[in-house]
Amino acid sequence: MESTIRIERYADQGRCVGHIDGRVVFVRFALPGELVRVVLDEPHDREDRFWTGEVSEVLEASDDRVDPVWPLAGPLAMGGGVGGADLVHVSLPGQLEWKAASIAEQMKRLGHVDIEVPIERMPEDEAERGLHWRTRIEMIADDEGRPSMRRRGTHVRVPIDTMPLASRALLEVAEKEHVWDGGFTPGSQIRLAVPEPRDGAEIAGNYAVLVNGEVTSGDRELVEKVMVCGREFEYGVDSGGFWQMHRHAPIALTNHVMSLVRGELDGAASACLWDLYSGSGLFTLPLATLSAERVRMLSVEGGKTAVKHAQRNLRAIHMGNVDARTGDVAKTLANVRNDLSKPDVVVLDPPRAGARAKVCGQIAESGARAVVYIACDPASLARDTATLTRLGYALADIRAFDIYPSTHHVETVALFRKDVR
Numbered sequence: 001m002e003s004t005i006r007i008e009r010y011a012d013q014g015r016c017v018g019h020i021d022g023r024v025v026f027v028r029f030a031l032p033g034e035l036v037r038v039v040l041d042e043p044h045d046r047e048d049r050f051w052t053g054e055v056s057e058v059l060e061a062s063d064d065r066v067d068p069v070w071p072l073a074g075p076l077a078m079g080g081g082v083g084g085a086d087l088v089h090v091s092l093p094g095q096l097e098w099k100a101a102s103i104a105e106q107m108k109r110l111g112h113v114d115i116e117v118p119i120e121r122m123p124e125d126e127a128e129r130g131l132h133w134r135t136r137i138e139m140i141a142d143d144e145g146r147p148s149m150r151r152r153g154t155h156v157r158v159p160i161d162t163m164p165l166a167s168r169a170l171l172e173v174a175e176k177e178h179v180w181d182g183g184f185t186p187g188s189q190i191r192l193a194v195p196e197p198r199d200g201a202e203i204a205g206n207y208a209v210l211v212n213g214e215v216t217s218g219d220r221e222l223v224e225k226v227m228v229c230g231r232e233f234e235y236g237v238d239s240g241g242f243w244q245m246h247r248h249a250p251i252a253l254t255n256h257v258m259s260l261v262r263g264e265l266d267g268a269a270s271a272c273l274w275d276l277y278s279g280s281g282l283f284t285l286p287l288a289t290l291s292a293e294r295v296r297m298l299s300v301e302g303g304k305t306a307v308k309h310a311q312r313n314l315r316a317i318h319m320g321n322v323d324a325r326t327g328d329v330a331k332t333l334a335n336v337r338n339d340l341s342k343p344d345v346v347v348l349d350p351p352r353a354g355a356r357a358k359v360c361g362q363i364a365e366s367g368a369r370a371v372v373y374i375a376c377d378p379a380s381l382a383r384d385t386a387t388l389t390r391l392g393y394a395l396a397d398i399r400a401f402d403i404y405p406s407t408h409h410v411e412t413v414a415l416f417r418k419d420v421r
């Protein structure tokens with residue numbers, strides 16, 4: 001079924017909202033104010049609370065609309081449908097406006113705070129028109145063994161011979177390794193991971209092509225270098241594991257987190273810190289060097305390999321002041337050794353679902369004066385904001401980073417202080 005709709009406002013997951021005969025319709029590839037033709041997703045019937053659909057034709061366009069810079073990721077009816085870039089029809093300033101509005105809306109609705117959130121664009125994203133930022137990509141081999149992406153709502157696999165969101169360094173590796181030529185076992189998962197050569201160094205062997213988790217060329221362990229507050233930190237990371245994807249995300253996030261934590265410690269000669277959901281130690285390493293040897297730290301991460309890397313990365317810079325634990329955060333926090341049980345500041349960077357009530361409760365119980373919360377899902381951050389507020393914390397600072405251009409995703413960093421009123 002197809003219908004003409006006036007789009008009203010932004011909604012979640014890269015969609016906007018309109019109505020058909022009083023029923024809410026969530027529409028992909030739309031913008032507020034537009035008049036559009038929408039193809040409704042099947043199945044839908046009269047009893048559904050809401051419908052979903054996708055723009056097939058734009059009758060009156062928003063000023064924020066642009067021709068998709070990656071048409072294959074655009075609307076299905078316009079030759080797209082492979083996903084991966086759901087704001088590809090929106091100008092870069094329009095994307096920032098969309099993300100700022102979504103964070104403010106979630107924080108109001110679920111977090112019960114009225115705030116405006118400044119969003120920072122990453123260097124070079126404007127010149128690159130929101131493309132070429134991913135240092136990691138994943139694809140599936142189609143029936144003929146070619147890298148492909150699935151066309152939405154179908155079982156059709158579209159073979160691809162480039163990935164416009166991938167960094168230029170990654171595309172160089174893909175060419176060199178003949179990834180686009182195919183030859184993979186049908187159905188296999190192909191992953192490329194290429195650390196950004198920020199210092200102008202050669203990529204050399206510092207990359208990995210993985211097929212079903214096995215390295216087929218390059219190295220299992222990669223080296224990432226990040227300049228934080230004037231010092232370069234080096235991280236050994238697993239090529240199949242988590243690392244912030246945008247070329248500039250590790251730098252932007254770590255520098256901001258460090259400046260917030262430093263501000264909260266206010267020159268204290270010693271401090272206890274927690275780094276929860278710590279991965280390979282992106283924040284742990286620079287945090288451990290704060291106030292020289294007088295910082296005691298606990299870091300907690302569920303991935304065994306990531307923790308091994310974090311421990312090795314800490315040893316390489318001679319930091320013996322971190323107890324880097326492998327385990328579930330909630331379980332590990334239930335039993336923290338005495339000298340680490342009263343953190344001054346807690347840094348946490350949970351997965352999309354957020355920290356949830358239990359971990360927020362454990363943080364509050366620890367008596368931490370401040371909490372620095374890095375969030376990849378504004379709705380989860382907003383829910384945890386409501387919990388932390390109930391537990392006696394107040395939102396003191398919030399800023400967002402557009403580390404996922406051309407998509408609706410956004411990273412938000414919030415600082416909470418224990419309310420001492």
Ligand SMILES: C[S@@+](CC[C@H](N)C(=O)[O-])C[C@H]1O[C@@H](n2cnc3c(N)ncnc32)[C@H](O)[C@@H]1O
Nearest residue numbers: 277278279282301302303327328329349350351
């Ligand atoms: C968003 S990543 C952040 C990693 C790190 N801070 C960084 O920026 O590189 C979230 C991390 O949390 C870990 N994780 C997810 N759920 C967890 C849990 N319940 N307990 C411990 N770690 C968890 C994941 O393995 C992942 O490494």
